[in-house]
Amino acid sequence: MKLSDFDYELPKELIAQHASIPKDSSKLMIVRKDSVEHKKFSDVINYLEKGDVLVINEAKVSRAKLRGRKESGGKAEVILCKRLGKDLFKCRIKGSRLREGIIIKFKQGLSSKIVKKNDDVFTIKFNKPISENLKRLFELPLPPYVKEPLKDESEYQTVYSKKEGSLAAPTAGLHFTDELLKRIKEKGVKIAKICLHIDFGTFLPIRGKIKDHKMHEECFEISKRNAEIINNRKGRLIVVGTTCVRALESSADEKGNIIPQKSKTSLFIYPGYRFKTRIDAIITNFHLPKSTLLLLVSAYFGRERILEAYKLAVEKKYRFYSLGDAMILIS
Incomplete structure (x- = not known):
């Protein structure tokens, strides 16, 4: 299995x-092993049934980005x-010729000094505490492929964050x-809320061989109440997003039961991985070529079937x- 197989x-x-x-x-592609349908996302309710459990991630994106100059x-x-x-x-910095000792200046007299560099992760020290006033300088960190400013921050936050x-x-x-969530609940679908805080390392490419890739570490939390909702479900388990998949798999015992916990995970799921949790469906976006996220959905649904769906999505002008x-x- 080569990384180029996922391009x-x-x-x-x-x-x-x-x-x-x-x-x-937004558009919604419904993919089964032997069929594909094209709908709007609001139609997802028609694919959920009474007794199902929908798992969502309540993580909220922090205003953590600062623009400055060396x-x-x-x-x-x-x-x-x-x-x-x-x-x-600890931070990530986009810029050229970054090394220890470099000073980066921001607005309102705020500056930081790079005191340590470890590959693409830096340690910086600010010249003064970040007050409530200085927090106004911060922005939402956007994916590197989003080149246009958001019209509103709600574009990049879930309604339940x-x-x-x-x-x-x-x-x-x-x-x-x-x-939509209200209608889903009224249909008899239970919603389990968990949290996994996504690190910016999610956008880092895989370098070298797949089996040698080291995932970034992320914090997650699953409460006793929400673990019980998942474990005691009467219907199917529908998971919203790869973050929820990783959190569930990181907290499942050998029988697939979710153990409530507050912990960290660096779990890397790729084809060949044996899932512990019985996941009946995953709702997910269309991911970057050769990315850890594409490998995860390929592990769940099969590489060939996923790439067939992606090819069709390109033909149908999905975003x-x-x-x-x-x-x-x-499944």
Whole structure:
């Protein structure tokens, strides 16, 4: 199995720059092993049944990006990943010739110094505490392939986002509206809420052999109540997004029961992986070629079937990636 086996051609114009408005007006491809249908996302309710459990990720994207300039004048974009101390942060930086000792200046007299570099992860120290006033300088970190500014931050937040700390949106959930969720509940579908905070490393490419790839570590939490909703389900388990899949698989015992916990995961799911959780369907977006997310859905549904669906999606002008359209994979 080679990484090139998970490549496909995608015209640039199909990379979505804005979310659909309303959210549930996006396209939805319904994929089974032997059939494909094309609907709107609002029609997803017709593929859910009374007794099913829908698992969603409540993670909220934090305003964690700062735009600045190096003392030499070059641009630098800093995305804060984790607080290490009072003014010390682990971060990712977009810019050239970045090394220890470099100072990056921001607005309102705020600056930071690179004190450590470890591959593509940096440690920086700010010259002063980040006050409530300085927090206004921060923006939502967007995927590197989204080149246009958001019309509104709600484009990149789910309607049910609650728990701040994520550096990317759980994008499969971007298609749901409050009204659609209300109708889903009225149909007798139970909703289990979990949280996995996505690291910006989700956008990093796989370098080298698939089996040698090391996943970034992410924090997740599944409460006792929501684990019980999942474990005691009467119907099918419908999982919204790859983040929920990884959280469930990271917390499942050998029998597939979900163990409530607050933990971290660096689980990498790719073809050959044996799922512990009985997942009946996954709602997900269309992912980047050769990405860890594409490998995950291929592990679940089969590489050939996924790439067939992607080829059809290109022909049908589906919109790809974080702000694009969705598919539901029904096993």
